[in-house]
Amino acid sequence: MSDADAVRALVNHRYFQPHRTPIQIFNRATDPFLPRVKTHLFDVLDDLDRRGLTNHVLVVTRYRIDPEDCARLNRLRHLKLTLLVTYSGIADQRIEPVDSAIAARSLQVAYQHAQRYRVVLYWRPLVPRLNDSPEHLARAVELSRHAHATVFTGLFYRGEIADYYRANGLPEPYDHTARRKIVPETLERRVLEAFDSATGGPLFRKTSCGVSFAHGVPDCNGHYGVRELCDICPLSQLGLCADAHRPPTEAQVRELAARLPDKEDLEIVQISERAATTAGLDEQPRYFLQHGLGFQIHDQRHPHRRRRHGRADIGWQREATA
Template sequence: MHLNQLPERAREVVEYRKSGLSLNHIQGCPLDCAYCVRHTYGLWDQRQPRALMTDAQAVDELVKHRYFRPNVTPIQLFNRATEPFLPKVRPHTFAVLEELDARDLTNHVLVITRHQLNQYDADRLNQLRHIKVTLLFTYSGIDRPEIEPYPSKVAAESLKLMSAPRLRNYRTILYWRPLVPGLNDTDEHLADARDLSEYADATVFTGLFYRDQIAQYYRSNGIPEPYALTARRKIVPEALEARVLAAFPNTVALFRKTSCAVSYVHGLPDYNGHYGIRELCDICPLSQLELCRAAHRVPTAVEVHDVASVLPEAADLKVVDITERAAVVSGLETEQPRYFLQHSLGFQVHDERHPHHEKRHGRADIGWTEKPA
């Protein structure tokens, strides 16, 4: 497969997403989860994993990218276009991880999977010495094959296996998603997830990323639409969140945000700087709150501009406001430079066009009854 054959959005092998700089030089996945983000990149029909370049070329492109900062920028591996532990993809996953590690980098590396892992995987991951690897096991408990053909029980068993070693250099997270009212939110579903969380180093819960392309796929295939509207953010209705929190005991390390959980399991403050949005933190372990509090520093407008000065696409950046919660900016055409600013500063950076409403936790307004503040 050649880059020029791909839809325009899919050609960007290195792309910034909120939880990290995403490397996707292997594209194509046969697992066919109906809600997959591949729909939004025009990659849904690419079911066989194919390499767009060698692993060495891909790592080189990543570390030379204008957004990459050694030992700072969080990295996501194959989280947009394939499953990292498919038999054909697994060798590429390890090649990238080992190349990054050989460079003595200490960046976070997030690997999101729902596939079957084995003892060989654990042993090989344990040989990594520098990068901070986190395995996020996508688990939903959805038992409808038209929505999720590859069963969640596989991810559950992989999580248990990979979490079992007492001494390990990687960390494990139960990535409980997507939670959808009426589909996988019964008391039994919640209890199953709670039980499974006991095996993981931490748990993150989140909702459905329901974009127009995904809604169109649902309609075309006769799958009942979970919501009447689509949204640019993930949907977690207020009542669903309340039931999740009620189902989990205080002893479980439960988080609303991926970066919070990833940072926690490595004993570090949140690299996305969520601490200023205090209603996000009301479920965090006290030890993590203290770490994040100590690291929390509100930047000045001059500092925001200084960090942005290395990016040509941030030439029109304006700092609209800075509070304890976030820096609000305008003048950025896309999300990617905003993520660069956020990770460089360790502080929330919001776009004026897309305000974060109080208690929504950066999610869609769908399913919330209170009028946004």
Template sequence: MSKEAVAALPQRAREVVEYRKSGLSLNHVQGCPLGCAFCIRHTYDLWDADRPRALMSDGEAVEQLVRHRYFRPHDTPLQVFNRATDPFLPGVRGHLFAVLEDLDRRGLTNPVLVITRGFVSVRDCERLNSLANVKVTLLFTYSGIDDKRIEPHPSGTAVRSMRLATSYGPRRYRTIFYWRPLVPGLNDTTAHLARAVGLSRWADATVFTGLFYRDEIADYYRANGLPEPYEETARRKIVPETLEERILAAFARRPPDAPPLFRKTSCAVSYAHGLPDYNGHYGIDELCDICPAAQLDRCAQAHRVPTALQLLEAAGALPEATGMRVIEVTERAAEVEGLPSEQPRYYLQHRLGFQVHDAAHPHRRRRHGRAAIGWESTNG
């Protein structure tokens, strides 16, 4: 894109490096033709951008990433093209490998998450496997939604790609069955759950999660006459309590040696690489109660509860966090206030390997980090 075209983009679209919960995210290629109605691009004013276009060269983008104040070599988890396009689209794949190979040549060992619904080939697997340093995880997004008005792109594409990528071997990269978004009445029948259980064997681990139903997405649903999944919107993903119970029951019937199920992305990614959870969820018992014993041991050995002083010292590196105040630190999490956004909170979590919660947006017991919708039996 020309400099003039880039300057005309919405402000958030121009910010090609952004911290999201599962990693520092690089998005210098924007635009996607897949047309999923629930896409997060609605919230970035990018929905109408259906043709992938690069805002800058891949080399410039990687430099912005590694020079960013949030980036820590060998430590910060990274994501590539998870906000505004699919990394395995024909016009995006070359940019993806240029970024991965650049990071790898620098000798960086950071975790790198690549989320896709797209077609992954044998040649792609070969190139991914040739990366000697970065810890790549492919997360194959699968919903099983049959309504083409909501998800026009067939879920079968991700299934075939996941089977191929997982069967390729030996391999250094890891694969995740990324089961999302789960929406009551849309893709949660007994048949849907049974199919997902069967597909989960084709990955190193499974993560399930719900729908981001923000105001912008709800507006799009109404304007296009789509069935509205919920009567209200929420800033967090929606996973109703009864849906989670049914999912856990369905997966409980798998063979003992089946790949495990997780509630959180970072837990699954870390498990797949034999590492403790980089988001520091250990201590949140209601998240860990489905984790394999070996993974719990890894996380327990790495678990360190920081002091308030250590939190303040870590925040001191960030100009935007100078007003942060530590309210309380427990075995579960640190509670803070005074942060201007989620991004510095994610930085602190990853730097300390420990949960950091904002008092303005509390994490309630059992529905940790999820919307209140469908959890009326819990407080808050």
């Protein structure tokens, strides 16, 4: 498929909302800054930008970013572009195939030249005993000063990854696999303390929070209702998100859902200050509603627990469902 066809398919997709749907491109099984991918990255960005779209576009990389790349990206006029530079600091090449020094350098180059885009230190995956030593944390704090925001997340310890660890004789970080990312409670506390005591850059638990902060707009996923996520957020951003936080009425949810082909399956279980809980919708239509309403839309089958929204239960004391 040509880049132009791909962009057409994207903007004509039934779940695409101009100026609203956050987009990630060249994010699966490749890296957007690999030399042969980069030309497509720029073409797709230019095409989207020429359409006057102001959507968030997230470009995630752990590869080389040059000053020439930055100059090219600074020519964009409309998109809210964020470069998320993945950095783990893991030295074992069996786990981290790309030297973390490359990402660290890219982060600094991208940040130094940023005019029309924003740069996020995407610090992940954080894995106990692999990259959580005091030295690792101190290095992340140092790097956070070369980014508009820092987002930290854990490891998706899925079956395939567990198999890979076992097959390569790597120490297994957890006893169980999980369908969400794992960030144990003690590790999170140490991360927050490291950033607090050494005055690191603004730190976020959610990707969309870091990205939204970097652009000075309310969180596009409406996480503000999940109050415990916001205790580390800068005050100015809290104000922006508070102003935008409006739990929708059932009628508003149904009005937007009227555009969904599977709307008959939608059951609205509950709407609270935190989130609307639904049943009968898959991830894509749920996210369509979430982005359209700027409010969390959860699935009854996968409840989020207090203080670990979007994360696995592993490594946390059991608490009530959120």
